[in-house]
Amino acid sequence: MVLNLEENSVESEDVAHLEKHNIIVTTLEKIWNWSRARSFWPLTYGCNCCPIEMIAAGGARFDIARYGYEVFRASPRQADLLIVAGPITLKMAPVIKRVYEQMPAPKWVVAMGNCATSGGPFRDGYSIYPGADSLFKVDVFVPGCPPRPEALFHGLLELKKKVEKGGSGQQ
Amino acid sequence: MNQTELDQLISPFRDKIGDFEIAADKFISYIIIKPDQLPALMQLLRKDCGFNHLSDLTAVDYGEEFEIIYRLYAIPGKVNVTVKTRVPRSQSELASICSIYPTADWQEREAYDLMGIIFDGHPNLVRVLLPDDFTGHPLRKDYQKGR
């Protein structure tokens, strides 16, 4: 079980014994990571087609709530996950940078869609940034144009694994 | 409208706006005027001919000149008039028709933003789609991409 200490000084027999009595032995960091990974609060941000699939992911058919990520917050002060859905244009770049800086640590970034990953089909245009990682660090890239809601979930679950393993998030 | 109908509609106004040409391509007929005749013609088309809907205002870069195209419709209905005018690249300015067709406001701003055509008399001729500090007019054929 992920919360229990696997490799450490405590003997595994002792751990098994404690488990039988519903006692979990772990570190605080593991508890933080476990909780954070199961409850990202995404920011309502989106430009263009990808947020429509993000909204569909929040609907009843795909249901992002079963993963615990349905609490979309409008204010960056209350969000810890920035899903960059859509292209970053020249005018939008300072806005999204500011929104990113307003989010308190720890925070994570998922680049959703081809435009956020690399500029996408508009890469050779004069007004697009070549991906969200030209502005800040991105944790997970979800390719697709647009990615299906299931693809977004796959990306979020990869982020969940990353956070559980101890990615302490961007500061 | 075909060429004859267009001629019949516009010919009575020759004394008010000056001389102009009526031409046709494979699909439509259109009026070709000089830039300084534009406000007078637009006023006439709006007030006397009932063309109340400026559907589209766009510009094309033809190298030495820019061609600005206005598409007017009398709605409800489908009667339409297309007006074309050309300005030289070295002095790409013409009069704004915002006061006659309020819908020209943002469309002229877009033509200014992307093509660099100046509309005299426009109440707020600033960029609409690109950031204010962007240099250059990207839809021009000689625009070099560089941020």
Place this chain on the structure above:
Amino acid sequence: MTTLFDTDQYIINIGPQHPSTHGGLHVEALLDGEEVQEAIVHLGYVHRSLEKIAESRTYTQFIPYASRMDYLATHLPTLGYVQAVEKLMGIEVPERAEYIRIIVGELSRIASHMLFVGSLAIDLGATTGLVYCLRDRELIMNLFEMSSGQRLLASYARVGGFAEDLPEEFFPALQAFLDKLPTMVEEYHGLLTGNEILQARCRGIGVLTADMAVAYGVTGPNLRASGVAYDLRKDDPYGIYERFDFKIPLGERGDCWDRLMVRVEEIEESGRIIRQALKDLPGGEIRSKVPRILKPEKGLEVYYRIESAKGELGYFLVSDGGEKPYRIHIRAPSFINLMALGPISRGGKLQDIIANIATLDPVLGESDR
């Protein structure tokens, strides 16, 4: 000299990162207390240089870009574009393809209007409305996926027809959807239109008179809500729309309520059109013989317009004889409809700006291109 109770003008920014702005719309509201003195609209946050990119793509390669403009009505922008190229090149389309264009075009209109109803509901605080509309929209997404493989941004239309024919399972699924459509509309009426709060938030709010609408070039359901009976499917028919019997819903006052009701009624009318098209659907080819590389005649230009879900969508193509267009200009209805946002918000309250944005139904991908 200011006294304690004097008020100052307060500037509040709505967007571009905002849950209710339908993308990257930025409205700068100048307020006197809660009353809006001026609502200045700033666009360009989703400007992806589509018109410039078009000059370095072939005519067929531009089709996916067209659907990335108005991404809510999946097929309508692509249909408008391929029809413009067909007119430019004088290509005839087989009968079966014409009927299927009607079917997928009207399905796209229903999908767009459903999301309109859902997003209006959630913008005004009725979260349940969005969930119902998304659920119903998923049925249409299934149909699109069956036909083209893509849910949202289907590049199914081709110059001369469609990429391939509809599969067998499409038709029973479409029939099932059409049978459920009246119940869906009834549910929207039950949830939303009878609701006192929604009525208070929408009736008499954001009045766009007919004169103002025509002056600002507003088209589509917004114009019809102001009482002007202008719909390109009737006034300047394209494709085979003349063969179908449907009404054009009109509003009276041009307020937010009328803009909502016109679209809900249009969902029903689109259902009627699809039923008629399904009944008369002929067999035959799905695409006419078209040269592999499209090279329209040099110097030819065409302006082709369709009635998109948002209004009059126009494509202006200029050819220089090559395989890539010399110039593409897109007359985007959302760009021009948004011009009306400032005037209709003036004198209203701050929260009415949200209702106005939602009922003008802009799609920022189209307005910024």
